Amino acid sequence: MEYRYAGRLSNIRASEIRELLKLTERPEVISFAGGLPASELFPIQEIKEVNDYVLDCCGEQALQYTTTEGFQPLRRWIAERMNSRLGTSFDEDNIMITHGSQQALDLTGKVFLEEGDVVLCESPTYLAAISAFRAYGCRFAEVETDEDGMVISRLEKALEENPGAKLIYIVPDFQNPTGRTWSLARRRQLAELSAKYNVVVIEDNPYGELRYEGDFLPSVKSFDKEGNVLCTGTFSKIFCPGYRIGWIAGEKEVIRKYVLVKQGVDLQCNTVAQMVISSFLEKYDIDEHIDKIREVYHRRRDAAVDSIERFFPDNIKYTNPEGGLFLWVELDGKVNTTKLLEKCLEQDVAFVPGDSFYPNSGKSNTMRINFSNTQEEKIVEGIRRIGNAIRALYGID
Amino acid sequence: MEYRYAGRLSNIRASEIRELLKLTERPEVISFAGGLPASELFPIQEIKEVNDYVLDCCGEQALQYTTTEGFQPLRRWIAERMNSRLGTSFDEDNIMITHGSQQALDLTGKVFLEEGDVVLCESPTYLAAISAFRAYGCRFAEVETDEDGMVISRLEKALEENPGAKLIYIVPDFQNPTGRTWSLARRRQLAELSAKYNVVVIEDNPYGELRYEGDFLPSVKSFDKEGNVLCTGTFSKIFCPGYRIGWIAGEKEVIRKYVLVKQGVDLQCNTVAQMVISSFLEKYDIDEHIDKIREVYHRRRDAAVDSIERFFPDNIKYTNPEGGLFLWVELDGKVNTTKLLEKCLEQDVAFVPGDSFYPNSGKSNTMRINFSNTQEEKIVEGIRRIGNAIRALYGID
Numbered sequence: 137m138e139y140r141y142a143g144r145l146s147n148i149r150a151s152e153i154r155e156l157l158k159l160t161e162r163p164e165v166i167s168f169a170g171g172l173p174a175s176e177l178f179p180i181q182e183i184k185e186v187n188d189y190v191l192d193c194c195g196e197q198a199l200q201y202t203t204t205e206g207f208q209p210l211r212r213w214i215a216e217r218m219n220s221r222l223g224t225s226f227d228e229d230n231i232m233i234t235h236g237s238q239q240a241l242d243l244t245g246k247v248f249l250e251e252g253d254v255v256l257c258e259s260p261t262y263l264a265a266i267s268a269f270r271a272y273g274c275r276f277a278e279v280e281t282d283e284d285g286m287v288i289s290r291l292e293k294a295l296e297e298n299p300g301a302k303l304i305y306i307v308p309d310f311q312n313p314t315g316r317t318w319s320l321a322r323r324r325q326l327a328e329l330s331a332k333y334n335v336v337v338i339e340d341n342p343y344g345e346l347r348y349e350g351d352f353l354p355s356v357k358s359f360d361k362e363g364n365v366l367c368t369g370t371f372s373k374i375f376c377p378g379y380r381i382g383w384i385a386g387e388k389e390v391i392r393k394y395v396l397v398k399q400g401v402d403l404q405c406n407t408v409a410q411m412v413i414s415s416f417l418e419k420y421d422i423d424e425h426i427d428k429i430r431e432v433y434h435r436r437r438d439a440a441v442d443s444i445e446r447f448f449p450d451n452i453k454y455t456n457p458e459g460g461l462f463l464w465v466e467l468d469g470k471v472n473t474t475k476l477l478e479k480c481l482e483q484d485v486a487f488v489p490g491d492s493f494y495p496n497s498g499k500s501n502t503m504r505i506n507f508s509n510t511q512e513e514k515i516v517e518g519i520r521r522i523g524n525a526i527r528a529l530y531g532i533d
Numbered sequence: 534m535e536y537r538y539a540g541r542l543s544n545i546r547a548s549e550i551r552e553l554l555k556l557t558e559r560p561e562v563i564s565f566a567g568g569l570p571a572s573e574l575f576p577i578q579e580i581k582e583v584n585d586y587v588l589d590c591c592g593e594q595a596l597q598y599t600t601t602e603g604f605q606p607l608r609r610w611i612a613e614r615m616n617s618r619l620g621t622s623f624d625e626d627n628i629m630i631t632h633g634s635q636q637a638l639d640l641t642g643k644v645f646l647e648e649g650d651v652v653l654c655e656s657p658t659y660l661a662a663i664s665a666f667r668a669y670g671c672r673f674a675e676v677e678t679d680e681d682g683m684v685i686s687r688l689e690k691a692l693e694e695n696p697g698a699k700l701i702y703i704v705p706d707f708q709n710p711t712g713r714t715w716s717l718a719r720r721r722q723l724a725e726l727s728a729k730y731n732v733v734v735i736e737d738n739p740y741g742e743l744r745y746e747g748d749f750l751p752s753v754k755s756f757d758k759e760g761n762v763l764c765t766g767t768f769s770k771i772f773c774p775g776y777r778i779g780w781i782a783g784e785k786e787v788i789r790k791y792v793l794v795k796q797g798v799d800l801q802c803n804t805v806a807q808m809v810i811s812s813f814l815e816k817y818d819i820d821e822h823i824d825k826i827r828e829v830y831h832r833r834r835d836a837a838v839d840s841i842e843r844f845f846p847d848n849i850k851y852t853n854p855e856g857g858l859f860l861w862v863e864l865d866g867k868v869n870t871t872k873l874l875e876k877c878l879e880q881d882v883a884f885v886p887g888d889s890f891y892p893n894s895g896k897s898n899t900m901r902i903n904f905s906n907t908q909e910e911k912i913v914e915g916i917r918r919i920g921n922a923i924r925a926l927y928g929i930d
Binding site: 137138139140141142143144145148149150170172173175176178180183184187188191192195196197198199200201202234235236238239242246247248249250264267268270271272302331334336362363364376377378379380389390393396397399400401402403404405406407408409 | 731
């Protein structure tokens, strides 16, 4: 038959990262392309134990339907964690559990966005947020972003130029794709501007716990007096992504809307997964586990930065992130990283060309490097191969 | 702040069933209101064993990200099961794993429906399908339905009156809420009409495996020559709902669209859950497990039907379903089951008033009775109380 799809499908494109992941599944490829946490750090033995415990103590409950909001003890833990780490004042009713923070982004689109609405975002910004929001037919206004976050004068200009703008989307800690972290002053200024212009801020924070140096900073939400800021979070990077457990946090009035929408979307998240994570948090020291992850990723970041310094041409800029999973490289203006990737794949090494992180038009001489899921010696070798490919293609030194 | 929600939120209402479930959480309430499977039948010990097995053999894979399509061996099992039971000709690429069949319905809305589109459905129909589709701004044209399914002449009339209709939504086996099953002839006729009018059919089949008497029938899909029919399924009723694992099945071209949409929505379903279910299916005999469920629910259906016969007034109609979880009662025209429910809650017994299963305007003298999650003696007592409440309120005998 001739399928008559909804018009919105023309806004929905294949995620380049996920298509790339398929290309890089060959075990011989050194891939900096994904955003995978290091699976050798998953607490498998502990998860087996808490899973047995949950099924022994309350298997019937764990395998049955539960509420759309999510498992209450887990929501309470999240609220308390956010309050102590991010300066928020939440209780469990400020939190709804989602299928990873990706679902929090999709539901945000469903709750707020209509065809033609404007979303302000960092430039560049997180690829899968672009996909999630774009499905609702929004336009993006990219705001110039430097080492300290969005340039505030540019943000204000964008707010003036787009008076009905619905959302400001940001990743203030170790941003995907650049690894950059917003300064304290910019966080405060953003909260003020969002109140002045009556616009909702989505503060997406999947990596905030993974800081390798410097001080933890309070969230944008902690400066929010009017209830403009919603926060997303996830267990994918500090525990494991396979369970698909994340959350959205915000004023109770708004969270109730998310609950209504999620009811029609998929009823609820996996009951067992929520109870297993909650039991893990009760029986084990998550900070000890996070420390292990930080130590390993810290070394991998160092290996990546040192190798870039050593093997890439001189005329480049790159970020040295204080945490997270990614760093960002801007090469000589004549380099096209999509073409470079083709060459690199022949050499069994992969990264994501930066172009796709710009919702409108990008800089084709940029690339994102993920360092969390590759061991140091392979990082060195992989970066060396990319450096060689740049030289071979463009003759730059 | 003054939140500026998307217009679609005016289409999204609280699910009465889920609000009711909250009212009936008091343990003293005999509830026929939910749609819960009997949790005492969950194979808890076996799940513990396969979970340990999965984490021992391949914990890193089970806790890591996977593909949006879902775990390949599970998709292959589903395809083969459908082929042998439902007369389809699928392979794994015809299947995408979803968060319960509820997500399959929501994604269907996202793939096909635009503001103002028409969905044809049985009258009455599944409440949460109404919620899922309505969020996309569609209208519903209800088609008269009798003991054998939609009345085909009425369906054809509705197709003529709504020339751009996008979907026909049906639950042909042990329908929710009525428990009715479509005849073989109607299935074939529906497939023919969907081809003639170029309209997609969603064949929602969460209960088909739970037949207590009579013969299994081939699916509507088995009569589909043009690729018009998409099928949904779920492990919620034959295994457990807590894992949130269901699927959508259809022509590969369409399933690829669902995959694209799901990428932006939540990336993928729970990896562990998919591998645990897949291992269970490999190591244990699911048919033996389903036989246990069928035996228990069969007895409960009999208890419900016998008690209705015994305790309800004479002037009623009710269904005696050959399978599934629900039966449907139509009372004397002067009864209002929403008012009746208030009275019943005082007597610690609950059901769902039938009104909410009609997307447009319903029959307020109907009710849905779920019998899967209540033991026989409680079924008898609960139905007795409802019967008394009808007499007390309306003086009918």
